[in-house]
Amino acid sequence: MVRIAVRSFIVALFVAFAGSQVVMAQEWKNIVPLVSTCSDVKKLLNVAECAHPWMKYETPKYDIYVDFITDKNKWNVSDDTVEGVHVVFHELVRLGDFETDLKDYSIRREDDVPEISIYKNDKKGISLSVQTGIAEGSYISSIFIYPSQDNRNRFKCKPSH
C-alpha cells in the first residue's frame, strides 16, 4: 500500500515537473506583439521587471529578446506594449518539429550566406532563420515574432488629415 502511494507520488511529481518544463519551453509563444504588455511578460518569463526598449531573458537552450514599442506614432497601443520577440536557439530546432505546414511561408535565401534561408509567414507574423546546410536536415536557429496581419490592421495608427 505504501509502495503504491510512493509510486503515485513519484508519478504525480514527474507529471508536474514535465508539465512545468513544457510551459517553460513555450513561454515565448504566448507573448503576442501589440497585445502583450510588460506585465504579461513579467508573468510569462517570471521576471521582476521589464527593461526598455528591449530586454533579454536567457535559458540554457535559447535566449529570448523582447522588444517594446519605440515609435509611439506607429501603433495605437500603450508604451509598455511588446512590438516583437526574437528567440535565438542554442539547441537548434528541427524545422518540421516547429512547423509542419509551410504552404503559407515565403522563402528567401540569405544573400551572403546561401545556407541560411528566411521562412516568413506574414499573416501569422513569424520569421524563421533556417539553416539548410546541415546534413541532418533543416534547423531553425532563430525566430522573430512580429505583429500578425490582423493585429497590424487593428492597431496601426491612422494618418491624420
Add this chain to the structure above:
Amino acid sequence: MLDSMAARQTSMTTKPYADPKVGGSVPFESIPCPKDSICTSVPRSDASAERLDDETVNLLRKNLEGLFDDELCGSFINAVIANLKDKVVNKQQFKKFDGTILQNFDRIRANGGFWKDNIDLRGLFSNHLTITFGNDYFRPSGTGVVRWGIDEKNLTNLYPGLRPSGTEIYKMSEAEATALTLVHELIHGYYANGTGASHQEMALAAREAMAKLGIQGKMPPIIKENGDDNGSNYFDSALIKACSGW
C-alpha cells in the same frame, strides 16, 4: 559630441588602409537553391570568380588589423563575438570558433581562401565580400570560400537613419569598406558545418555590444515592419557606428 565624432572620423582616414588588387583564376562550384525552397535571390554564377593573390590577402589582413587601432571598434568586434554562443544540432555540439577575428581570417586563408567575384552590387556589403558555407569550408578538409567583388566605393545603400542629415551619404574608402565587410563575413563564419551565424543573431549580438559599450544613435530596425529580415543592415550600421565614429 559632434566635434568628437568628426575627430574620430578624421582619425579613421589615417589608418593604414590600402586598396587591394586581385589576381589568379580558379572557378568554383555554384551553390544551388536549397531543396524545397523558393529562392527569390538568384544563385550567383561563379564562373568569373578569381582567387585573390597573397599580396592582396596580406593587405586585407592588414586592413582588418587596422580596425583594432581604434579601441572602441576592437572592443565592439570582440564583444559581438563574445555574445555568440555554442550551438547544438540533434544533440551534437557545434562549438563557436574559439579565436579572434584575425585568427578566423587566418583559418579561412589556410582553407577556402579569399576570392574576387564580378557580381552586381545589391547590398551594402554583401557584394564587396561574401562568405559561403555551401562548399563546406568549415569542415576540416573543405573548400569553402570568402568571395569578394569590388565595384562601389560609396555606401549609397545605407539606411537613411544612419546619415547625419537626410541627404548626406557617408563615404568611406574602399579599403575601409572591405575591412568592415570582412568583419561582417568573418562573424558569419564563427560556426561549422552549415550553422553559420544568421544576420538576426549577428544583429542581436551587435545590439548587446552597443549597449555594453554605450554606443548610441538612431538605428535601423532588426526586422522591418513587414517582417523582412533587416539584421544585415542593422549589424553593418552598428559596426559603422563603432568603427567609424559616426
